[in-house]
């Protein structure tokens with residue numbers, strides 16, 4: 152499509168990042184600590200993407216086992232430290248599920264991202280949506296829309312697609328697999344938060360175990376028309392508040408305008424079915440009410456770009472390591488999809504023996520390009536591998552690797568595929584990234600993060 156007749160303004164940058172989710176914001180911070188101009192564009196009015204639109208727990212920093220290891224560091228640590236300084240995190244130890252989570256206040260996280268982005272010197276455009284790519288190459292021209300400014304372009308020497316949906320790659324005709332093509336797409340979730348929850352009463356009545364039983368009973372007896380028989384509700388940083396991952400919406404396409412519209416409506420409907428259930432059935436929730444729904448329905452997967460390397464289930468389950476690995480992951484495959492009875496279920500498959508695998512550089516470099524990286528939930532992986540490697544500690548790690556790779560590629564006038572991997576790995580390690588499998592067992596029993604640093 153040609154936009155030239157309606158372009159209101161033009162901008163130039165060195166490194167352009169599309170989407171300010173956990174991957175894009177981290178990429179921007181990493182890239183901006185250089186001599187190059189970095190521009191970050193986000194369609195909403197705040198940074199963080201899924202991390203602030205709907206969630207409150209970073210998973211993936213720790214491996215899930217009786218002897219957890221801390222496997223992510225660098226800028227992700229800086230983010231958590233900033234939250235810890237203002238008392239806005241606590242650790243939620245877990246030996247099952249995705250492992251110990253780092254719970255945070257998502258509203259505070261929006262400000263932390265803002266501050267770190269501005270401090271790094273990133274040029275920010277909020278309320279701005281990528282709507283086209285006019286030219287791909289040494290100087291890539293992207294077209295954006297802001298409702299007041301109209302259409303405008305940014306010309307960039309390097310581009311990092313961190314849009315979650317691989318919108319840049321889509322508009323630039325870069326190849327990808329669409330979720331649902333080869334394996335059922337993961338379901339979508341509207342998260343909701345409730346206030347006025349009496350945690351003591353809830354815990355005394357049996358806590359998590361009791362909730363699980365009550366939910367399964369309501370589902371099987373049909374006393375409340377729940378979409379599934381299990382789901383999580385956990386304490387937040389804010390007193391007497393809980394956050395949920397309970398709603399499940401399946402069989403709708405989030406990349407289709409009619410599909411996403413129906414999904415948003417269905418997600419809200421299910422949220423209030425859950426509210427009725429909690430108030431009627433769960434001790435401690437009698438006077439609780441929903442105080443917020445996620446900014447939009449949570450979308451787990453849409454497009455996964457074909458990269459120079461495609462991470463596979465075997466790589467994860469065989470705990471493979473790679474000479475060009477740029478970060479680590481130990482999370483299980485966590486696949487949210489329809490179960491045999493038609494309700495949505497979560498299927499888990501753990502890396503054997505608390506194993507940890509490495510993720511190679513080629514997973515963030517699209518096959519057909521020289522000046523583009525793709526990070527976050529649209530990176531190059533099969534459905535199963537993606538279901539393991541999409542927690543936010545990992546998406547932040549991809550971001551910091553891509554940001555630094557873009558800087559290296561500009562500095563040496565090399566293309567994305569030919570950067571010096573050793574140099575990239577060295578600069579990641581200098582930043583604090585963990586690239587070698589650690590031996591030390593992490594102490595996840597503490598409340599704070601900075602305190603943990605010396606112990607890990």
Ligand SMILES: Cc1cc2nc3c(=O)[nH]c(=O)nc-3n(C[C@H](O)[C@H](O)[C@H](O)COP(=O)(O)OP(=O)(O)OC[C@H]3O[C@@H](n4cnc5c(N)ncnc54)[C@H](O)[C@@H]3O)c2cc1C
Pocket residue numbers: 169170171172173174175192193194195198199200201202206207208209210211279280281282313314315316318339340341396449450451526527528529541542543544546
């Ligand atoms: C319901 C749900 C629960 C989850 N639970 C957890 C959890 O508890 N812990 C955990 O660690 N992980 C969890 N995950 C996984 C994890 O949150 C995501 O994989 C991760 O946040 C993806 O980060 P991202 O930066 O790739 O994408 P996103 O966070 O989706 O960011 C993409 C950004 O790009 C912007 N954007 C998109 N298109 C455009 C465009 N055309 N122009 C401009 N901007 C654009 C978006 O607005 C957004 O800000 C969950 C995911 C979901 C959906």
